[in-house]
Amino acid sequence: MSEPPKPEPPTLGPSKLEPSPRDSSPRNLSRRKLITTGLAATAGIGGLGVAARIAQRYGLIPPDHGGFYGFGETLTYASQRLLTRHSLAREFSRSQISQPPFPNEMPPLNDAFKSLQAGGFADWRLSVSGMVAKPASFSLTQLKSYPSRSQITMVQCEEGWSYIGEWIGVPLSQILQTVEVHPQARYVVYFSIDPDWWESIDMADALHPQTFLTYGMNGGELPVGNGGPLRLRVPRQLGYKSVKFITHLTVTDSLKGFGKGLGSSAPEGGYAWYAGI
Amino acid sequence: MPAVRAPWYHSRVSDSSCVPSVAVPIPATASAAVPTATMSARHSALVRVTHWITTLCFFALLVSGIEIVISHPRFYWGETGNDLTPTLFKLPIPASRNLVPSGYGYVLPDQNGWSRYLHFQSAWLLVFTGLLYVAFSLLNGHFRKNLMPDGADVSWRALSRSIASHLRLERPGAAEALSYNVLQRLSYLFVIFVLFPFVIWTGLAMSPAFVSAVPAAVNILGGQQSARTLHFFVSLALVLFLLVHVGMVWFAGFKSRMRAMITGRAATPKEGA
Numbered sequence: 001m002s003e004p005p006k007p008e009p010p011t012l013g014p015s016k017l018e019p020s021p022r023d024s025s026p027r028n029l030s031r032r033k034l035i036t037t038g039l040a041a042t043a044g045i046g047g048l049g050v051a052a053r054i055a056q057r058y059g060l061i062p063p064d065h066g067g068f069y070g071f072g073e074t075l076t077y078a079s080q081r082l083l084t085r086h087s088l089a090r091e092f093s094r095s096q097i098s099q100p101p102f103p104n105e106m107p108p109l110n111d112a113f114k115s116l117q118a119g120g121f122a123d124w125r126l127s128v129s130g131m132v133a134k135p136a137s138f139s140l141t142q143l144k145s146y147p148s149r150s151q152i153t154m155v156q157c158e159e160g161w162s163y164i165g166e167w168i169g170v171p172l173s174q175i176l177q178t179v180e181v182h183p184q185a186r187y188v189v190y191f192s193i194d195p196d197w198w199e200s201i202d203m204a205d206a207l208h209p210q211t212f213l214t215y216g217m218n219g220g221e222l223p224v225g226n227g228g229p230l231r232l233r234v235p236r237q238l239g240y241k242s243v244k245f246i247t248h249l250t251v252t253d254s255l256k257g258f259g260k261g262l263g264s265s266a267p268e269g270g271y272a273w274y275a276g277i
Numbered sequence: 278m279p280a281v282r283a284p285w286y287h288s289r290v291s292d293s294s295c296v297p298s299v300a301v302p303i304p305a306t307a308s309a310a311v312p313t314a315t316m317s318a319r320h321s322a323l324v325r326v327t328h329w330i331t332t333l334c335f336f337a338l339l340v341s342g343i344e345i346v347i348s349h350p351r352f353y354w355g356e357t358g359n360d361l362t363p364t365l366f367k368l369p370i371p372a373s374r375n376l377v378p379s380g381y382g383y384v385l386p387d388q389n390g391w392s393r394y395l396h397f398q399s400a401w402l403l404v405f406t407g408l409l410y411v412a413f414s415l416l417n418g419h420f421r422k423n424l425m426p427d428g429a430d431v432s433w434r435a436l437s438r439s440i441a442s443h444l445r446l447e448r449p450g451a452a453e454a455l456s457y458n459v460l461q462r463l464s465y466l467f468v469i470f471v472l473f474p475f476v477i478w479t480g481l482a483m484s485p486a487f488v489s490a491v492p493a494a495v496n497i498l499g500g501q502q503s504a505r506t507l508h509f510f511v512s513l514a515l516v517l518f519l520l521v522h523v524g525m526v527w528f529a530g531f532k533s534r535m536r537a538m539i540t541g542r543a544a545t546p547k548e549g550a
Contacts, residue, residue, distance in 0.1 A: 069391075072398025080486045087490040092356070102359045105376040154357065154501065156485055158389055159374055160349035161359035162501055236486045270390025276486025277397065 059186060059202060063255045063263030064273045077274040084276065085204050089235035092152045098163035101218060102155075103225025104239070113193050113245060121229040126175075126213070130189075130250035133180035140215060140229055146170040151210055153235040155242065158275070165226070167233050168216030173207045181251050189258055190232050190249040199243050199264040200255055200273070201234055210235050213246065238275035240266060319455060319543035324419065327410040328538055330402065335519070337399035342512060344392035347385055348373045352509060356500035365506060400480065407473060423457060424466055430459035449529050454543045461525075468518055472511055479508035 055061050060078035064070070109117075116124050127137040150168040172188070188206040191198040205211055212233045215222050222228035227244030234241045255263045263273035320328075350368035351358065358364065360376060371381035373388065414420045429435060439460050449458065457465065481487045482495040482504035498504045526534045537543040 069394035069398050072401045073394065075401050076397055080484070084486045084490045087486075089485060089489045090492050090495070096356060098357050098359070098362070100361060102361055105374070154485070156483075156501065158345075158348075158393060159377075160346070160505060161351075162357045163359050164357050236489050238485065270394075272390075272394060272397075277481075277484035 059204075062272075062274045063200075063261065064267040069272075073272055073274065076272075076277055080274070080276040081202070081204060084236060087236075089151075089153050089210050092154070092164050094152060094166070096164050097152060097166055097218060101165060101223070101226065102161075102163040103223065104157070106225065106244070107194065107196075109224075109245075110194060116193075117224070124229050124247070126230060126246060127248045128175065128179050128250070129248070130252050131182040131185045132176075132251050133182070134178070136179050138175070143170055143175075143213060143215060143230070146174050148216070149212065150216075151212065151233075151235065153210065153233070155235075155239045157239045158271070166218045167212055167214045167235075168219075168222075169212035169214035169233070171209060172211045172213055172232065173209065175213060176206065176251070179251075184253050185251045186253045187255055187263075188249055188251055189255070189264075190243055190246055192243050193245040193247045197243055197245075197265055198259070199232075199241055199266065200258070201237075201241065205234055205236065208234075208236070236276060238277075240271065241275050315545060316542045317455065317545055318541065319537040320541050321417075321419070322541065323410065323413050323417075325538055325541055327406050330406045331410075334399040334403035334406065335515070337395055338403070339512070339516065341392040341396040341399070344373075344388040345396060346509065347371075348387065348389050349377055350379065351377065352506045353502035354499065354506060355502055358502040400477070404477065407469075411469070420466075424462050424469075426459045426462045430462075435459060446528070451545055453529070454533065454537070454545055464518065464521075468515070472515055472518070476508065476511040476515065479504045479511060483508065 052061075055074070055078055060074070060081055062073055062077040065074045121140060124140050125137045126143065127135075129135045147170075148168055149171055150166055152164060152166045154162050154164050156162040176188070185203060187200045187202055189198065189200040201211070210233070214227070214231045214233045215229060217223065217226055217228075222231060227242070230246045231242060231244045232246050232249075252258075255261060259265065260268050262268055266275070267273045346368070347370065350370050350372055351360075351364045352366050352368075353362065354365045360378060367379075370379070371383060371385050372379040373385040375384045414424075430439075436459065439458055443460060478494065479498065481491075482498050483501060488495040488501075495501055495504055498507060533544060
């Protein structure tokens with residue numbers, strides 16, 4: 001901590017000239033210094049407590065805040081949430097769309113998916129439940145009946161690669177408005193048809209104008225390789241938050257009851273829940 | 278400034294107010310090898326504490342950074358890059374993901390999860406440490422007194438003399454136990470004010486959330502993949518600095534330099550004693 005210049009210059013008093021091993025440390029821990037340090041430490045710990053309270057109140061604590069990396073994770077989430085609450089992900093021009101489109105590696109698709117795929121996804125449903133006034137289930141046709149929006153944004157993987165695509169769909173906020181979300185809602189949890197794959201986002205991201213339930217890409221249908229028939233695009237976070245093959249989403253005020261309570265399958269596999277960076 | 282100056286007093290030696298520069302004879306038992314040495318103040322507590330926290334963070338960032346890069350050891354220029362696009366260059370190493378065409382028949386274990394957690398946590402700690410160091414060094418004159426080179430030293434003649442003496446591997450003189458030479462000063466300033474800020478900037482430029490708020494951070498660099506490539510090169514520059522730094526410490530006297538950075542005190546031969 002800051003230490004004002006000492007008022008008295010160091011003097012060569014008799015005790016200092018005495019060649020004693022103790023003198024190899026010339027700094028005197030004065031009582032005043034001890035008291036100042038003690039007060040500063042108390043204030044610091046108290047300040048941290050207050051900061052934690054405020055952070056909790058304004059939703060700045062991520063669900064994977066426990067453990068050794070909780071400190072860094074909380075700082076990242078809190079600072080980026082404050083900085084980016086309303087900011088828009090960068091959008092690109094049509095000429096910047098990656099050609100050919102990049103389909104990422106995927107685990108083998110399960111039987112439930114294959115039977116829906118055989119039927120041309122006519123029976124694909126998105127069910128919406130939780131803290132909503134009107135739980136509902138949407139077919140792809142119903143989702144497409146809402147005014148469609150498109151964005152040309154980047155998918156960025158935590159591995160390091162990236163591509164740009166045009167994503168066509170309905171803003172998640174539109175669906176949340178339709179089902180009438182309760183005001184105390186804090187998170188939207190979304191599930192893939194692959195039971196190992198589920199994620200959640202806070203309301204700032206859920207209501208963000210670029211968070212889309214995506215059914216189209218680059219002017220056509222959304223290919224299976226890119227998450228078709230339905231993928232939730234969260235362009236301000238890394239690719240793993242944009243879960244493919246969405247069948248269900250639920251609105252909640254707490255993530256404790258989902259899986260191990262860490263917010264999503266990512267932290268259960270060792271990855272950060274918040275993937276803004 | 279201390280009231281009493283030791284006989285070896287060197288105009289560039291730190292006069293940090295935290296550490297009175299009082300020459301204290303060290304006990305005979307501890308200085309049997311150098312009977313005429315005195316211990317004098319070298320590094321302030323702030324410099325020592327921030328130095329070692331930085332060391333710790335740097336190693337954590339390096340190890341986790343290597344782990345992260347292994348998952349996709351391909352580099353690109355511009356906005357995007359993936360397995361289907363041409364690379365700027367590839368690292369000739371196996372990858373930790375099986376889709377990357379690394380040319381190796383095997384895949385390394387995926388360590389990205391904890392590596393990313395550790396990378397960002399260390400980055401935060403390093404940023405706070407760096408801010409503390411810079412703020413206090415500006416206030417107490419550490420930069421001005423100990424890191425800014427003397428005007429006379431920043432001439433081609435003086436610089437080339439210093440470079441030549443480094444290249445001839447001349448052992449540093451007694452004054453350098455208590456003060457940095459001009460090349461040291463310039464490299465430390467470069468690391469503190471150019472490389473570290475640039476590595477933080479290029480790191481932030483890879484964050485999709487950060488650049489949504491500050492798009493210029495990535496646009497100026499030419500795109501997200503350019504930022505990643507630059508981040509890699511700045512990290513290489515920092516590793517190069519680390520190697521030279523440790524090499525020079527070894528060469529100048531590992532024990533005495535380490536003691537100075539741990540205890541804050543350096544032994545200097547008494548002149549004319």
